[in-house]
Structures are given as C-alpha cells and as structure tokens.
Amino acid sequence: MNLNRNQPSPGKLLQWFNPLGRKLSFSGFTLNRVSALGLTLYLYLHLIVLSLLAQGPNAYDNFLKLIHNPWFMFGEWLVVAAGLIHGLNGLRIALTSLGIVVPQQKQMFVFLMVIAVIGSLIFAIRMYTTF
Amino acid sequence: MSMTKWTITIQVYRQKGEALPHYDEFKLEVDPDEYVLDGVERIWAFNDRTVCFRHACHHSTCGACGMRVNGVEKLTCITPIREVTQNGGKIKIEPLRNFPVISDLVVDMGSLYSNMERVGAQSVLPVTEAEIERPLRSWPKEDSQYIRLSDCIECGLCISACPISTTSETYLGPAVLAGAQQKGVRLDPNLLRLVDCEDGPWRCHSAFECTAVCPSFVDPARRIMLLRQQIVLERLTRLFRSEPKKNTVKEANR
Amino acid sequence: MTQAPKSISASTPKSGENSWLWLLKLVTGPFIIIFMLVHFIVNHAIASSGLLNYSDILTYYTIWVVPVMEIIFLGLVVSHSLLGLRSIIIDLHPSRGVLAVISWLFLIIGVSAFVYGTWLITVIVSLRVTL
Numbered sequence: 200m201n202l203n204r205n206q207p208s209p210g211k212l213l214q215w216f217n218p219l220g221r222k223l224s225f226s227g228f229t230l231n232r233v234s235a236l237g238l239t240l241y242l243y244l245h246l247i248v249l250s251l252l253a254q255g256p257n258a259y260d261n262f263l264k265l266i267h268n269p270w271f272m273f274g275e276w277l278v279v280a281a282g283l284i285h286g287l288n289g290l291r292i293a294l295t296s297l298g299i300v301v302p303q304q305k306q307m308f309v310f311l312m313v314i315a316v317i318g319s320l321i322f323a324i325r326m327y328t329t330f
Numbered sequence: 331m332s333m334t335k336w337t338i339t340i341q342v343y344r345q346k347g348e349a350l351p352h353y354d355e356f357k358l359e360v361d362p363d364e365y366v367l368d369g370v371e372r373i374w375a376f377n378d379r380t381v382c383f384r385h386a387c388h389h390s391t392c393g394a395c396g397m398r399v400n401g402v403e404k405l406t407c408i409t410p411i412r413e414v415t416q417n418g419g420k421i422k423i424e425p426l427r428n429f430p431v432i433s434d435l436v437v438d439m440g441s442l443y444s445n446m447e448r449v450g451a452q453s454v455l456p457v458t459e460a461e462i463e464r465p466l467r468s469w470p471k472e473d474s475q476y477i478r479l480s481d482c483i484e485c486g487l488c489i490s491a492c493p494i495s496t497t498s499e500t501y502l503g504p505a506v507l508a509g510a511q512q513k514g515v516r517l518d519p520n521l522l523r524l525v526d527c528e529d530g531p532w533r534c535h536s537a538f539e540c541t542a543v544c545p546s547f548v549d550p551a552r553r554i555m556l557l558r559q560q561i562v563l564e565r566l567t568r569l570f571r572s573e574p575k576k577n578t579v580k581e582a583n584r
Numbered sequence: 585m586t587q588a589p590k591s592i593s594a595s596t597p598k599s600g601e602n603s604w605l606w607l608l609k610l611v612t613g614p615f616i617i618i619f620m621l622v623h624f625i626v627n628h629a630i631a632s633s634g635l636l637n638y639s640d641i642l643t644y645y646t647i648w649v650v651p652v653m654e655i656i657f658l659g660l661v662v663s664h665s666l667l668g669l670r671s672i673i674i675d676l677h678p679s680r681g682v683l684a685v686i687s688w689l690f691l692i693i694g695v696s697a698f699v700y701g702t703w704l705i706t707v708i709v710s711l712r713v714t715l
Contacts, residue, residue: 204351205431207499209676214496220401224538228493231535232672239665246701253707256638263637286617292536293613298559301552304538498677528600528674535675558606565603 227288227308234285241278272326280319287311336362336417340369342381343424345431353422354378362412366404367395369411370423370435382433390545393485397435398424403487403543426490442486445502449521451509453480481548482508488540488550500529504540504550507531511557515564522564531557600674600683605667612664619657642711651705658701666690 216229251258265271291311295304337359345351356373367385374381386392388407395406399414400422415421429437457476458469488504489495495503502510507525515522525531531554541551627644645651670690674683 204345205425205427205429205437207428207496207501207677209497209678211496212676215493220398221537221539222542224536224542225493228535228537235665235668235672239669242661242665243697246697246704249701249704252638252641253704253711259638259641282620286613286620289613290617293610295536295551296555296558296610298552298555301555304536494675497675500677526602528602532601532603532606532671533675535671558603561603562607 223305224308230284231288234281237281238285276323276326279322283315283318287315334362335359338411338415339420340373341420341422342373344434346433360411364411365407366399366409366411366414366421367406370406383435391483393483396426396485396487398426398490403490405485405545408545426486428490428495429486439486442484442489442505445506446484446509449506449510449524450513450518451482452512454478455480480512481546483546485545487543487545491539491543493537493539494533494535498533501533502529504554507557508548508550508553511553511560515560522561525557526561601671609664609667612660616660616664619653619660622653623657642708645708651709654705655702659698662694662697666694
C-alpha cells in the first residue's frame with residue numbers, strides 16, 4: 200500500500216505561494232516570505248555595491264549613473280515596496296505573536312497593506328519625478 | 331429540507347494501493363440543503379461501493395468526516411451542498427492534505443492522535459476552564475465539578491490547511507500545539523522540552539489558515555501565540571530561578 | 585497495514601530553533617523598522633543631494649552618530665535576515681547534518697558581513713579625515 204503520496208514533503212514548498220482556496224491572511228504569509236527573500240538578496244548586493252565607495256569617487260559616481268536606468272529604478276522601487284510590505288506585515292506578526300490584537304489581525308493586515316501600497320506609490324511618484 | 335432538486339457532479343479523489351491517484355465523476359440529483367457527506371454516501375450506496383470514506387456522528391462532534399471540498403478543508407457533515415456549488419455545478423472532493431492516504435478519502439491520522447497524546451491534550455475540562463463563544467464573565471466556583479468536552483475534535487483540518495505542515499513532516503501542527511497550550515507548559519516540564527524546539531510553535535508563520543478552517547472554535551492560531559507566551563515566560567522564569575531546574579515530571583513532583 | 589505514525593520523541597533533543605532565537609528575530613524586527621525609517625529619510629530626504637554624490641557621502645559620515653547608527657543597523661539587519669532565512673529552511677525539514685552546516689554557514693556569512701560592513705564604514709570615515 201503506497202502511503203507516501205499526500206504526505207508532507209519539502210518538494211511541496213510551491214504550495215506556500217498558491218493562494219487557491221486560501222484566506223486573506225495566507226497572502227500575508229506568502230508576501231512576507233517573498234519579500235524576505237528579495238530583501239535578503241538586496242541587502243548583500245547593497246553591501247557589495249557600497250564597496251565602490253572605498254575605491255574612490257570615479258568608481259562610485261560611475262555606478263550612480265547606472266541607477267538612472269528605468270530597470271534599476273524599478274528594482275529600487277521593488278525594494279522599497281518589499282520593505283514596506285515586510286516591515287508592516289512583520290509588525291502585525293510581532294503583535295499577534297505576543298497575543299495582541301489576534302482577533303482583529305485580518306483587519307490589521309488590510310489596513311497595513313493599504314499603508315504599504317500608499318507608501319510605495321508615493322515613493323514611485325517621487326522617484327520618477329525627481330529623476 | 332426543501333423540495334428543490336439540483337443536478338450536480340461530484341468529482342472524487344480515488345487512490346487504491348500502488349495505483350496512481352485519479353478522479354472519478356458521479357452525476358447526482360441532490361437536495362441542495364443536504365450535506366456534502368450525504369452526497370458521498372449516496373455515491374457509495376448507489377454508484378460505487380469501493381469508494382472509501384470516513385464518517386461517524388454526522389453532527390460535527392467526532393471529526394471523522396474531514397475532507398477537502400473544492401480545495402478547502404471542511405467537515406462534510408455540516409457543509410451544505412448549496413454552500414459549495416450551484417445547480418449544474420461541480421464539487422471536487424479530496425482527502426485531507428499532509429496525511430498519508432490509506433484509500434480514496436481516508437487518511438492515516440495516527441500521527442495526529444499520537445502527538446495529541448504526547449502533549450497530554452485534554453479531552454475533557456472543568457466547565458469553568460473551558461473557553462466557549464460568549465463565555466460568562468465569571469463562573470461560579472461550584473460549577474467546577476461539571477466537566478465539558480474540549481473543543482478540539484481532532485479532525486485534522488488545521489493540519490491539512492497549515493502551509494508548514496505541507497513541507498515539514500515532524501512539525502507538531504496547530505491542533506497539537508493548541509492542545510499543549512491548553513495543558514500548559516508550566517504543569518509539565520517534559521512538555522516544555524517537547525514544544526520548545528524546531529517542531530514547536532516557532533514554525534508558525536501566522537498564516538492563520540488553521541483558525542480559518544477549524545469547525546470547532548478552538549482558534550488554534552491564537553492558542554499557538556499564547557503557547558509562545560507560556561514558553562517565553564517559563565524560559566525567562568527559569569533563567570532567574572534560584573532552585574535547580576527540574577527536567578522530569580518525577581523530579582518536579584518530588 | 586499502515587506505516588507507523590511519526591511521533592515526537594521526548595528523549596531526542598531537538599534544538600534547531602528555540603524560544604531565544606525566535607525572540608531575537610522578533611525583537612530585531614521593530615528596531616529595524618525604526619532604523620530603516622531613519623536611514624531612509626535622513627539619507628535620501630534630508631542629506632544634501634540625497635547622498636547621490638561621493639563627496640556628500642563622505643561629508644555625511646563625519647557626523648559621529650551616522651557610522652554608529654549604520655553599524656547597529658547593519659548588525660540588526662544581518663541577524664534578522666539570516667535568522668529568517670534559516671527559519672524558512674527549517675520549514676523544509678532538513679536533516680540534522682544539513683541544518684548544522686547551514687547554521688554554521690549563516691553564522692560565518694553573518695559575522696563576515698558585519699565585519700566587512702563595519703570595516704567599510706570605518707574606511708569611509710577615514711577617507712574624509714584624510715582628504
């Protein structure tokens with residue numbers, strides 16, 4: 200008798216990102232996970248890029264010319280959006296983990312994500328109008 | 331029950347032995363106010379006697395009839411057909427996730443029952459300790475002689491819905507952690523060691539799917555948060571405690 | 585005959601994650617939000633040119649509180665990100681051996697990133713001093 204199907208398996212990690220049949224808070228879990236991975240990648244890239252500062256003004260200022268590229272700007276916007284989502288959702292997780300506002304966690308999630316969207320929009324407008 | 335009749339298609343997950351799983355479709359005429367379990371029973375009675383499924387009380391007390399209906403965990407004995415489809419529509423019925431399938435819609439719940447026993451989950455509580463919807467502000471002390479069945483019916487819906495239970499086979503899961511919270515880590519030193527580990531409440535990432543699917547007001551997500559509080563407080567207390575740690579129940583009872 | 589259910593063993597110590605590591609991740613989160621807000625607002629909204637110029641960055645780092653703040657921020661972010669990443673990996677139920685390797689690897693990466701970042705900050709501070 201094959202009892203191996205339907206059992207937990209690390210190979211099913213794509214289920215973390217499958218919203219079918221799931222409630223709203225599950226999106227919070229998925230968003231937190233995706234933003235965490237993106238921000239971690241950005242953190243170490245950021246550290247590497249900042250090493251250009253130690254190489255003198257030409258190296259760094261030449262790199263700064265790159266960030267005016269639209270794709271770079273989109274990437275920067277993604278980082279800010281991910282930071283807002285992860286930070287604000289993380290606040291919800293921190294509060295509920297301490298047993299605070301657990302019954303209202305869904306409403307809190309919606310409220311905080313609206314703030315994250317507004318913040319991302321403001322940043323996008325400021326970034327694209329400044330450059 | 332209404333006199334209305336719907337014609338619906340029920341798609342049932344089938345898996346026997348080593349064969350690959352597949353879905354069988356059955357067209358039925360049903361009363362939309364009947365329950366999904368009634369539909370499954372009718373399939374077994376009149377269409378295919380080899381369909382395997384679990385059922386017992388038919389009134390959400392035993393937890394036996396937990397299945398996935400259109401991808402969502404439900405107790406099929408209290409899920410009306412009209413809630414999950416419409417006339418001419420389709421219902422997809424699958425076994426619970428994260429448990430090995432024995433046959434068709436029947437899964438091996440042994441790990442859940444075993445873990446519930448390990449954490450000492452209580453099946454009955456004094457009525458004054460039970461948390462129910464709209465509890466009385468204070469229970470008269472004399473009422474503590476009365477006992478009540480614990481809310482958790484060990485249906486396994488929460489474990490099926492939990493995204494971490496999908497990838498980690500040793501994660502205790504929402505039902506077990508809720509049971510541990512109800513027991514209380516302070517009362518059992520062994521329990522603290524069992525739950526304060528990689529398979530305990532630290533695996534929970536606040537998806538809240540368990541609470542969303544729980545049919546019995548256990549609110550396992552909230553209980554996991556409370557269990558975390560219990561563990562952290564107990565660890566902090568032990569850090570500053572002057573007497574030596576008591577690591578076993580025997581030592582604690584000395 | 586069904587397989588024997590996988591039940592937990594009270595005798596096998598399992599300490600891949602515990603209350604202390606979880607608390608550390610929880611506590612660093614809100615501090616990161618505070619430092620991130622300060623880092624972002626000061627660096628890109630208050631500092632001259634939004635720090636998009638090599639010499640402005642060097643000038644900015646002569647204010648003593650800036651390198652101190654950035655070093656603390658670096659420590660918080662590195663520890664939070666690596667604890668979080670490790671937590672995601674534990675969700676995939678790796679073997680004890682694999683988890684031990686990953687834990688050591690993350691410890692090395694974290695310490696290296698923190699040391700490297702601190703070194704970079706001191707280099708930037710010293711560059712302005714020598715100019």
